[in-house]
Amino acid sequence: MAQCDTKTRILDGAEQLFAREGFHNTSLRVLTNLAEANLASVNYHFGSKESLLQAVIERRLLPLNKIREEKIRKVLALAEKNSILPGAEDLLRAFIEPTLEFRNSSPGARDFISLIGRSLSEPDETVRNCFLDLASPILQVLFKALHQALPQLPPEILITRLQFIMGTMSHVMCMGNHSAFNNPELPLPLDHNTLVDQLMKFVLAGLEAPK
Amino acid sequence: MAQCDTKTRILDGAEQLFAREGFHNTSLRVLTNLAEANLASVNYHFGSKESLLQAVIERRLLPLNKIREEKIRKVLALAEKNSILPGAEDLLRAFIEPTLEFRNSSPGARDFISLIGRSLSEPDETVRNCFLDLASPILQVLFKALHQALPQLPPEILITRLQFIMGTMSHVMCMGNHSAFNNPELPLPLDHNTLVDQLMKFVLAGLEAPK
């Protein structure tokens, strides 16, 4: 076994660099340097740079998706038990809250969230699919659950608004340091709870907007 | 002058490739090949690859921003003339509608919109600022106008919700071909007008959500 933590050091470094500099702007040389590993070690442990990206995403997205799905299922189960419709707000919260909570849990997690926030609009198809393949199932679950919650909303409108919500979320997930407003007199120092609160209110209002 | 359209051919090709493959994934060799120009011509006409990006963005963003600003000012002027508050919906529409209309006007325009839609979350600071420096003024204008329209909304909440709106817009601007929902039974063939309509309703509801 030896010190298998070379693998984790590489994963951690890759997470940070892929998030902050982008996948294609990260060279294996500066990565292995940051991770205090030999250049060849990423090919030895992961096979290729792309497989490394896949590993970086899988390591954290699979557990996160599990949590989100559990929470959604819990909302659905409770509603069914009480013979009422599941609440759209509860469902959205079950999806959003764990995401932002995870983002707030550690610097590496923040990097990771920023990485997958950007991957929705990643131009490179291989890179984008690396994320989409893992994210697609949970999005299907969320869609079906929200369709139960809002049966009067036509599916094509629901899916459109869900797209809008994904856009809003991605943006929040990405914007670590920089802001669209370059030099405003107003900073936006939103703490974690306020941000979740505001995001929830925004997307819920949008989702339930008059047709 | 000669046929200065070498410059435009390069601009057109760069627009397409930067949007579809990304700035860093576009090599000057395939670009000049597509544009039927010599490899050295981009350095001759633009100085560097980065200056070319700047030129690509400036060519279309400056006129677009002018239109958006004019429309916003018109809404403000009309409101002042009638001694009423400007409507948030009118202001948002003045910003959003020209953007999506432009996106719909030609294939090149669609590429361009997708390019700047992604540049908000671009990891490379130089590339990101290339867009932000040109976009920042119009965002300030929009912010101040919306602050007039919704004086009861605390500025820090307004700016947060504006950030959300920018996220939603960026996502719509990017999503040319691909969707977050990989294999849904439901396609989203939204025509231009429906998309504008749905987007307007979504962001307006979010902006005016209860505090």
Place this chain on the structure above:
DNA sequence: ACTCGTTTCAAACAAGTGTTTAAATAAAAC
């Protein structure tokens, strides 16, 4: 002590990058 499978390492590989150069060509000015 010796072997075997795993991991590390420095070096080289082949291919691709943006940029520069200097000669050739075209256009314009006088």
Place this chain on the structure above:
DNA sequence: GTTTTATTTAAACACTTGTTTGAAACGAGT
């Protein structure tokens, strides 16, 4: 028609990229 200027071209430059290689070092198992 000649002289400047502007543009195009092929070739080279210096450098970085991801990946491969083969030998060295390590860590149990017997």
